[in-house]
Amino acid sequence: MARVTLKTVAERVGVSPMTVSNAFSRPDQLSAALREKILATAAELGYVGPDPAARTLARGSTGTVGILFHGTPRYALSDDFGALFLAVIAEELGRGGLALTLLPNLGTRDVLPVRDVAMDGAIIYSCSPADESVEWLRRRQLPLVLVDQPQDDHFPSVNVDDRAGARAAAMHLVELGHRRIALLAAGPEALANPTDWYVPRERLRGWHDVLDPAGITPALRYVEKSAGEAAYTAARELLAGPDRPTAVLAFSDAIAADVLRAADDLGLRVPRDVSVVGFDDSPVARRLVPALSTVRQDVVEKGTTAAAELVAAVRARRAGDDPPVRHHLLRTELVLRESTAPPAEVNHGTNGTFVG
Structure with a gap:
């Protein structure tokens, strides 16, 4: 033929x-x-x-853009929120005539995706600014969009008001009467550098905005988000102690789900024995029993906005223009469900200091 x-x-x-x-x-x-x-x-x-x-x-263009995220693709796609975020971006980019390539934060000296894959631009999603892969993308002078990163005057960015959301979650527990509160934050490297790890830092600041003036010193555990059972182990250690908290603020719904699992394994009932608040309002928050009180961020708006900014940046570059630089701060909303309640009388204490 x-x-x-x-x-x-x-x-x-x-x-x-x-x-x-x-x-x-x-x-x-x-x-x-x-x-x-x-x-x-x-x-x-x-x-x-x-x-x-x-x-x-x-x-002179590939029709393809990349997305770089912290950790491995397996981790990035392991929870409902991350998978939905990537799906929304891919759909929006497709409408703009662009395909999405995942850029694993992996590689060797000979083959490094962020350096070697042909692309017209990239989204940098929740990475350390000091990450070598981020630096490679900057060196290539590609159109970039930053998501869940510190603002940069040279690139458009999309962030969620993480600090306000965390503040609302902490205030909810304090108003319910909780004084013995534990924090499961993302880390442990989260605060090693004041310019690193924007989202963990902002959520921790939001919690402390409320707890510090209330005279509450929370128990704090850092959980490496991609480290398997780390959240479950940390939650179980907190809840198994003789001086356990009456409430837990979790960095994400995925971590909060591990808190609920640990509580159940220890014979504790949520929210009677311990209240739990997550962050994200991912689909898992509604499937948990009891349904999870959490801070909602609009993943569809977040993904759509990031993709639209990248399409605009790529088109500007093709036309020989400087890409537009716009910064978006998306609002959050506290969503109350069945996982929070006032503390039981046996768990009330007059001393707000808690070192779990």
């Missing part, structure tokens, strides 16, 4: 090969009727379009 090429389609329709190429790559250059005729003829002949590699060389 003879190989069907762009020239084959052009000869069948009676147009130039460039016109056929435009039908696939630059549809605005043709009338709708002519483009439809070319595409129909191509489909009839079994021609799928210009070779992507050749199209990349001709256009």
Whole structure:
């Protein structure tokens, strides 16, 4: 069977090969009727379009953007919130004519995805600014969008008001009467550098904005988010002690789920024996028993905004313009469900200091 090429389609329709190429790559250059005729003829002949590699060389762009996140792809996709966030970004990018490539924060001296993968731009999602992979993307001078990162005057950013959300969660527990409160924060490296790990730092600050003026010294445990059973182990240690907390503020819903599991394994009832508040309002928050009180961030708005900013930045770069730099701070909302209640009388104490 003879190989069907762009020239084959052009000869069948009676147009130039460039016109056929435009039908696939630059549809605005043709009338709708002519483009439809070319595409129909191509489909009839079994021609799928210009070779992507050749199209990349001709256009000077790949049609692909990357997303770099902390940890491995397995971890990034292991919870409902992360998976939904990536799905929203992929859908929005697709509407802008771009495909999404995952950039694992892995590699070797010879093969490093952030350095070697061809792409038109990238989203940097919840990484340390000091990360070597982040530095490689900056060196490549690609259009970048920062998500859950400190603001940078050179790149657009999308952040959630983490500090306000954490403040609302802590205030809820204090107003219920809790004094013995534990914090399960992301870490342990979270606060090693004041410019690192934006989200863990902001949520910890928000909790302390409320607890410090109330005279409450919480028990604090850092949990490495991608370290398997670390959250469950930390929660069980806190709840098994003789001086256990009456409430726990968790960095995320995924960590809060491990608190509920630890409580159940210890024979404690939520919220009668211990109240728990998460962060994110991921689908798991509604599936837990009892349903989880949490801080809601709009993952669809977050993903859509990040993708739209990257599409705009890539288009600007293609046109020879400087990408626009806009900073978005998305609101949070406290969502109350069944996992919080006033502390039982046996757990009330006059001393707000708690060193678990």
